[in-house]
Amino acid sequence: xxxxxxxxxxxxxxxxxxxxxxxxxxxxGPKITEEFLLHAPDAILSLYAVKSWLNDNExxxxxxxxxxxxxxxxxxLKKISSRSTPNQVLAIVKKREERxxxxxxxxxxxxxxxxxxxxxxxxxxxxxxxxGISSILCSKSCADLYNPKVVxxxxxxxxxxxxxxxxxxxxxxxxxxxxIYAATLHGKPVYECSPVQNGALLMGNESKGIxxxxxxxxxxxxxxxxxxxxxxxxxxxxxxxxxxxxxxxx
Amino acid sequence: xxxxxxxxxxxxxxxxxxxxxxxxxxxxGPKITEEFLLHAPDAILSLYAVKSWLNDNExxxxxxxxxxxxxxxxxxLKKISSRSTPNQVLAIVKKREERxxxxxxxxxxxxxxxxxxxxxxxxxxxxxxxxGISSILCSKSCADLYNPKVVxxxxxxxxxxxxxxxxxxxxxxxxxxxxIYAATLHGKPVYECSPVQNGALLMGNESKGIxxxxxxxxxxxxxxxxxxxxxxxxxxxxxxxxxxxxxxxx
Numbered sequence: 001x002x003x004x005x006x007x008x009x010x011x012x013x014x015x016x017x018x019x020x021x022x023x024x025x026x027x028x029g030p031k032i033t034e035e036f037l038l039h040a041p042d043a044i045l046s047l048y049a050v051k052s053w054l055n056d057n058e059x060x061x062x063x064x065x066x067x068x069x070x071x072x073x074x075x076x077l078k079k080i081s082s083r084s085t086p087n088q089v090l091a092i093v094k095k096r097e098e099r100x101x102x103x104x105x106x107x108x109x110x111x112x113x114x115x116x117x118x119x120x121x122x123x124x125x126x127x128x129x130x131x132g133i134s135s136i137l138c139s140k141s142c143a144d145l146y147n148p149k150v151v152x153x154x155x156x157x158x159x160x161x162x163x164x165x166x167x168x169x170x171x172x173x174x175x176x177x178x179x180i181y182a183a184t185l186h187g188k189p190v191y192e193c194s195p196v197q198n199g200a201l202l203m204g205n206e207s208k209g210i211x212x213x214x215x216x217x218x219x220x221x222x223x224x225x226x227x228x229x230x231x232x233x234x235x236x237x238x239x240x241x242x243x244x245x246x247x248x249x250x
Numbered sequence: 251x252x253x254x255x256x257x258x259x260x261x262x263x264x265x266x267x268x269x270x271x272x273x274x275x276x277x278x279g280p281k282i283t284e285e286f287l288l289h290a291p292d293a294i295l296s297l298y299a300v301k302s303w304l305n306d307n308e309x310x311x312x313x314x315x316x317x318x319x320x321x322x323x324x325x326x327l328k329k330i331s332s333r334s335t336p337n338q339v340l341a342i343v344k345k346r347e348e349r350x351x352x353x354x355x356x357x358x359x360x361x362x363x364x365x366x367x368x369x370x371x372x373x374x375x376x377x378x379x380x381x382g383i384s385s386i387l388c389s390k391s392c393a394d395l396y397n398p399k400v401v402x403x404x405x406x407x408x409x410x411x412x413x414x415x416x417x418x419x420x421x422x423x424x425x426x427x428x429x430i431y432a433a434t435l436h437g438k439p440v441y442e443c444s445p446v447q448n449g450a451l452l453m454g455n456e457s458k459g460i461x462x463x464x465x466x467x468x469x470x471x472x473x474x475x476x477x478x479x480x481x482x483x484x485x486x487x488x489x490x491x492x493x494x495x496x497x498x499x500x
Contacts (some may be wrong), residue, residue: 119369123484132477157480191498224494226381230407234373237490240483242476244491248441 002048002076010048010080010092016144024094025146029087035156036093037063043096048072048080049089063121082148095146099162102135106198108247109133111180113168113214114141114205121145122153123236124203129157131243136161137200139168172217179219182210183242185232187221190245201242206235252298252326260298260330260342266394274344275396277336285406287313288345293346298322298330299339332398343397349412352385356448358497359383361430362465363418364391365485371395372403372487374453379407381493386411387450389418422467429469432460433492435482437471442494451492456485476490 013026024045027033030053036044042064048070054061077086093142102109104165110128115121121143123127128136143150145163154161172180202218204210215221224233224241233241262268263276276293277283280303286294291313298320304311311319327336352359358379365371371393378386393400395413404411422430429449452468454460465471474483474491483491 006361123487126480127483127487129478129480130474130476130483132479153484155480155482160479188493224380226380227497228379229382229410230376230379231405233380233490234375234403234486236484237373237377240487240491241494244440244494247477 002070002072002080007076007079010090013092014082014148016147017093019144019146024092025151026082026148027091027093027151028081028083028089028148029152032152032154032156033089033091034060035092035159036123037061039156040093043094044068044205045094046070047089047091048077050074050077053088088206099164101136102162102164107133107194108198108243109111109137109200110239110243111168111200111202112136112138112142113202113210113213114139114208115139115203116143117206117235118143118147118149120166120206120234120236121147122150122155122158124239125150125154125161126157126238127236127243128161129154131247133243134160134162136163137168137171138163138165140165141205154160169211169213169217172214176217180217181242181246182215182218182221183223183238184209184215184221185223189225190222191225191240193220193222193245195248196246201239201246203235203239203242252320252322252330257326257329258300260340263342264332264398266397269345269394269396274342275401276332276345276398277341277401278333278339278398279330279382279402280339280442282340282343282402282404284310285409286341287311289406289409290343293344294318295342296320296345297341298327298338300324300327300353303338349414352387352414355384358446358448358493359385359387359450360489361418361450361452361495362386362388362392363452364389364458365392365453366393367456368393368397368486369403370456370484370486371397372400372405372408374489375400375404375413376407377413377486377490377493379404381497383409383493384412386413387418387421388413390415391455417469419461419463422464424495426467430467431492431496432465432468432471433473433488434459434465434471435473437473439475440472440492441475443470443472443495445498446496449460451489451496453485453489453492 019025044064048067103197142160180202182202269275277286287310294314295337304321430452430453
C-alpha cells in the first residue's frame with residue numbers, strides 16, 4: 001500500500017507550480033509509459049503498476065532501477081491517477097533540461113501564440129514529430145507541456161520535440177531574419193504557397209487568433225480556403241493541414 | 251427549481267438508447283446553443299439557462315416558444331449537465347430526420363470506419379463542414395453523433411452535415427461505381443494525388459485502421475508522408491490533411 005505522503009506527493013504533480021519546483025511530471029497509461037521505458041528509461045524516477053501490467057512487461061521494466069518500481073492495487077492507482085478510469089500504470093518522469101534557444105535554420109519550426117487547450121497543444125507536438133519538426137517556440141500563455149492531458153495527447157512525441165517557452169514578441173524583435181508564416185482567416189490560400197525550406201509557421205489562440213503585435217513580424221499570412229460554413233477549424237487540425245502543404249516537397 | 255422527474259429525464263439523454271427512443275439530445279454551453287437558436291430554432295424543445303445568460307440573449311430567445319424556456323440556478327444546471335463545470339445554458343434539441351442514403355456525385359464525401367473517440371468524430375464533422383462536404387457515411391461502430399462530447403466537438407457543424415450510419419461493406423458492394431480513397435500508412439503520398447472531383451475519402455479506426463475487407467473496394471490507398479518519428483497522426487488531423495489535398499482545386 002502506498003503511504004499517504006507518497007499519494008499526496010504524486011497528486012501535487014497535477015499542479016504546474018509543483019511540477020516546476022520538483023522538475024518532474026506524471027505519465028499515465030500503458031502506451032505512453034512503454035514509450036518512456038523504451039526511449040527514455042533514465043528519465044523514469046518511479047513507476048506504479050498493477051500486477052497484470054508488471055507481469056506483461058517484465059523485459060521492459062528491467063530498463064529501470066527495480067527500487068523505483070512499485071506493485072500497487074487498483075484502489076491506490078485510482079488515488080494517484082488524474083483520470084476517472086485509471087489504466088494499469090503510472091510513472092513519475094524527470095523533465096528534460098529546459099532549452100532557451102531555437103535551433104537555427106535549415107528547417108521549419110512551429111511558433112504557438114497562446115494555444116490553451118491541452119488536447120490541442122499535445123496534438124500539435126505530435127504533428128510536429130510526424131513532420132520531423134524538432135522545435136516549437138511557445139508564448140508563455142500556452143498550455144504547460146507537462147499538464148497530464150498535454151502529455152497524453154502527445155502520445156510520446158514530447159520525447160522528441162523541443163518545446164521552448166518565451167516572450168514571442170521580444171523573440172521576433174531579436175530574430176528578424178526568420179521568415180514567419182502566420183495562420184489567419186484572410187491570408188493567401190496555402191495551396192498557392194511554394195514549399196518552405198526555412199522558416200516558422202505561427203499558429204494563434206483557439207478563439208482570438210494571433211495577437212496583432214506579432215503579425216507585424218510575419219512575412220506572409222496563410223489561409224486554408226473554406227468551401228463550407230464551419231466558422232473555423234480546430235487549431236491542431238489547422239496546424240496539420242498548413243504544415244503538410246508547407247513541407248510537402250521540402 | 252426543476253422537478254426531480256425533469257432532472258432525471260435530462261440525465262437519461264446522456265445514454266444513446268434513451269436518445270434514440272426520445273429522438274432528442276442535449277446541447278450545452280453558450281456557443282453551440284446560440285448556433286442552434288440562430289440556425290435551427292424550431293428544433294429546440296426546451297432551454298435551461300441561468301439569469302445572466304438569459305439577460306444577455308433576449309433577442310435570440312425570442313426565436314423559440316417562451317413556454318420552453320426555463321430560468322434555473324447554477325445548482326440545477328450542475329444537476330442536468332454532463333460537464334464538471336457547466337456553462338450557463340443547456341438545451342434539449344430534436345434530432346434531424348435520419349437519412350439512409352448518401353447523395354450521388356458530384357462531390358466528395360467521407361466514409362468513417364469505426365472512429366470511436368467522440369472528440370475525433372465531432373472534429374471530423376466540423377472539418378467536413380469547413381470543406382463543404384455535406385455527407386458522412388459511418389460504420390455502425392462509430393461514435394454516436396448525439397453523444398454530448400461529439401455534439402460539443404462539432405461546434406455546430408452537425409446542423410449542416412448529414413451523418414448516415416450503415417453497414418459499410420454492404421454499402422460498398424452495392425455502390426461499386428464510387429471511387430474510394432483509403433487513408434493508410436503505406437499508400438501513395440497524398441502530395442502526388444490529383445484533386446478529386448467525385449468520390450469518397452475513407453478513414454479507419456484510431457488504432458486498427460480500416461478493416462481489410464473494406465480495402466478491397468478502394469480505388470487507391472493514400473498516405474501522409476512521415477518525416478519524423480511519431481507512430482501516427484490523430485485521426486481528425488489526418489482527415490483534415492488528406493481532405494485539404496484532395497479538394498484543393500476541386
